[in-house]
Amino acid sequence: MELSINEHLKKTWKYIKTTSFIASLLVIVIFFLITGIYTTAKFFGPPPLEVPQTTVYYANDGQIIGETSNGQKRYWVDLQDISPHLIRGTIAIEDKRFYSHIGFDIKRIIGALLADLKALAKVQGGSTITQQYARNLFLSHEKTWKRKIKEAVYTVRLETNYSKSEILEGYLNTIYYGHGVYGVEAASHYYFGKSAKDLTLAEATLLAGIPKGPSHYSPFLSMENAKKRQQLILSEMKKIGWITEHEAEIAAKEDIQLIGLQTEAPEPIAPYFQDVVRFELKNKIGLDDRTIALGGLKVYTTLDPHMQTIAEHTFTNIIANDSDIQAAFIAMDPETGYVKALIGGRDYRESPFNRAVQAKRQPGSTIKPILYYAALEKGYTPSTLLRSEKTTFHYDDGRKTYTPHNFNDNYAEGEITLAQALALSDNVYAVKTHLFLGMDTLAEYGKKFGITSKIEKVPSAALGTSNVRLIEMANAYSHLANGGMSVEPVFITKVVDYEGNVIYENEQENQRVMNPDVTFVINHLLTGIFDPRLNGYASVTGQSIIHQLSNVYAGKSGTTNTDSWMIGYTPTLVAAVWTGYDQGKQITKTIEKQFAKQIWATFMEQALENERVGEFKPTEGVIGVNIDPKNGLLATEHCPIKRYTYFLEGTEPNEYCIEHIPWEEDVPETTENEKKPWYKRLFDWFR
Structure with missing residues (x-):
């Protein structure tokens, strides 16, 4: 009996030892297995955390203006x-x-x-x-x-x-x-x-x-x-x-x-602007569609919500509801190129086509400042005289002709100065200048002003018949507003990924591409469209909005049968407006022809309402003198109208206007009493 118990105990102990050994072995194996797994995991490194996240767009004041999420908020x-x-x-x-x-x-x-x-x-x-x-x-x-x-x-x-x-x-x-x-x-x-x-x-x-x-x-x-x-x-x-x-x-x-x-989905803020931002993310910065949509990016833009709101309200208040005319608008900071506001059409939901950056239209006379800048560099002055009369020009070795027309076929029928030709937008003067400089000059200078669209080498190019984009023209005028420095439109200042890394930051460096003295002279000349002293055979082209303006602006309007433009600026802000029909239909209503100017004037006044707007400062190489606007000569005290005008130093006129000086035969004879000394006349009076 005792032997049986001992054998049983021995067997039990054997099982316990075996079980303990197996358990210990399993623990060791599991320990090494777990250690191996974690060591291997450490060796292979962290898995990529590609988490779909909402990309957020910010305005220049930190306000969220939009998101890209494919229906998922992240x-x-x-x-x-x-x-x-x-x-x-x-x-x-x-x-x-x-x-x-x-x-x-x-x-x-x-x-x-x-x-x-x-x-x-x-x-x-x-x-x-x-x-x-x-x-x-x-x-x-x-x-x-x-x-x-x-x-x-x-x-x-x-x-x-x-x-x-x-x-x-x-x-x-x-x-x-x-x-x-x-x-x-x-x-x-x-x-x-x-x-x-x-x-x-x-x-x-x-x-x-x-x-x-x-x-x-x-x-x-x-x-x-x-x-x-x-x-x-x-x-x-x-x-x-x-x-x-x-x-x-x-x-x-x-x-x-x-x-x-x-919570209802809010109306998108500046949807046309946001479209351009997404285009820039893909085509300029090089991000793929998925990263843009679900990369959790923080995209910091140049949009000024206050200016955008002013522009949108201006569109609504000025363009008649019963008109199906379209319009586009851009406001830029000429120093940085930052696009402050942008509208690509009257209703994004009806038409997302962005007329501000996609549409190419004839700029009309808004191209003339580029032409006249080239003319000033090549010897013209604000007093340069050319005849304004109906003229047929022969070109291409005499094989072709071109006859430009002024508005309503009005001409000076005599000589006018460059200053007045620009203020009145005389087309004959412009074509004469274009042909005199050579028809390749405008195309060459257009590139210098940042215009990438092709300017045709034909006489009518001086009148803006080559199609360009609104954003190109706003950029070109920014070159003038900033004193002749290169500049490009900027929509994005910085992009940050979901981990907080800056993956893009705008670092645009402006270089001088234009003569600062010539730039100042053309800037001052462009203030003339708002100055009635330059009225002549017609009124200055900014006459209809002069009463709305409280600041000094430079600018130029442009009109074709199908397009109406107004581009104007101060040293700190450029605004460009286009109005017209998508199908190229002619603008026939008088009120519709004024939309561009009205939108521009209203926007500029409200956008700059709380800012101290400085004038263009004369550069060292210019000199200002009073001239008679009609003949460009130095004005005298007898000239009924005179305008202070700037010239490149050494090119100012040195002859005085004698047209208004009274000659001796024009002076009425004095009476015998008027010849007496004053004290004798006083004595006669007392008598």
């Missing part, structure tokens, strides 16, 4: 910019041991398995925050072993290559909160109309409960379910010691204001 915020209540509430309900486990919560997994076995169904999840983050980033939500293995691999790689704070930040920024909203920042704005950092305890715990099942716990779908989930989270936070009983009671009773379903 923003990325740093962990420190998320309410601590939301962080703790999420950890309390999703993964209490988040900071102590290595990606997998063994205790929770075992508990979930037992609960599932007891219920004979899937009733409890065992996934940690890291596992959920891995699933959100890299995997589908299908319930297969292949997906679970991949999830485990990605979980290990996340845990070994990122800190707990980085994982938690990533999870909170990618989790789905229902209604097309991803991440806490987008969810906070959608549900409560505020940033995630400003959430109260009640709001945070209500929000933290939604990811478990957005279709079940969204307060918009079931407030009852949402409140039950909130109570559970408050209870868990209280157990951990993150809140008190009193705080939990107050949060549970708090009346929460929801706004998501009542």
Whole structure:
């Protein structure tokens, strides 16, 4: 009997030793396996976190003007910019041991398995925050072993290559909160109309409960379910010691204001401008469509919301509702090239075609400042005289003819100065100058002014018959406004990726491309379109809007049968307006012909209302003298009209106008009494 017991004990001990050995071996194998897995994960490095995120566009004052999200709202915020209540509430309900486990919560997994076995169904999840983050980033939500293995691999790689704070930040920024909203920042704005950092305890715990099942716990779908989930989270936070009983009671009773379903999509801000920004992101900076749409970019633009609003209101107030005429507008800072406002058409929803940057139209007389700049460089002065009369020009070795016409076929029928020709927009003077300089000169200088569209080498090019874009003309005039420096339109100042790295920053360097003295002279000449002293056989072309202007402006209007332009500027702001019909229909109504000038004048006055507008400062190489505007000679005290005009030093006139000096035979004879000394006349008066 004793022998039997001993044998039994020996066998039992043998089994224990064998079991202990196997268990120890398994522990060692598991230890080395886990160590190997984590070491390998560390060796392969962090997985790429390509998280779809909303790209946000900002105005120059930091205001959000637009987003690109493909219907999904996603923003990325740093962990420190998320309410601590939301962080703790999420950890309390999703993964209490988040900071102590290595990606997998063994205790929770075992508990979930037992609960599932007891219920004979899937009733409890065992996934940690890291596992959920891995699933959100890299995997589908299908319930297969292949997906679970991949999830485990990605979980290990996340845990070994990122800190707990980085994982938690990533999870909170990618989790789905229902209604097309991803991440806490987008969810906070959608549900409560505020940033995630400003959430109260009640709001945070209500929000933290939604990811478990957005279709079940969204307060918009079931407030009852949402409140039950909130109570559970408050209870868990209280157990951990993150809140008190009193705080939990107050949060549970708090009346929460929801706004998501009542929020209508706002009207897009400057939609034509935003289209150009997206075009620049792709074609200038080189980003692909997916990165632009879902790369979580922060795109800082040059848009001035105040100026944009003024421009849009001006369009609405000036263009008649019963008119189907189209219009486009650009405002630029001539020093930097920053585009401050842009309108590509009267209604973006009806026509997203951007007439400000895409349409090519005849600029009319707005091309003349470029021609006359070239003329001044090649020897013209503001007093250069040419005859204004109906003229037929022969060119191409006499094989072709061209007869330009002034507005209403009015001509001076005599000589006029360049200053007056520019102010009155005399077409004969312009064509004569164009042919005298050579028809390739305007094309050459157009490139110098930043015009990339082709200017034809024909006589009519002097009258703006070669099609150009509005943005090109605004850019060309910016060269004048800034004193002759190169400049290009800028829409984007900086682009930052979702990690905060600056991937693009505008670094435009302006170079001098024009003579500063000649530039100043042409700038001063262009103020003449608003100066009635230059009236002649016709009124100056800015006559109709002079009464609206309180500042000194330079500018030029342009009119063809199908197009109406107005471009004007100060040293700090250039604005260009085009109006016309898309189909090239003629502008016949008098009121429609005035739209461009009215829009320009109204915008400039309102945009500069609170600014001190400086005049163009004379450069060192110019000299100013009073001249008679009709003949360009030095004015005398007898000239009824005189205008202070600037010339390149050494080219100013040296002859005086004698046209108005009274000659001796024109002076009436004096009476005998007028010849007497004053005291004798006084004596006669007393007598």
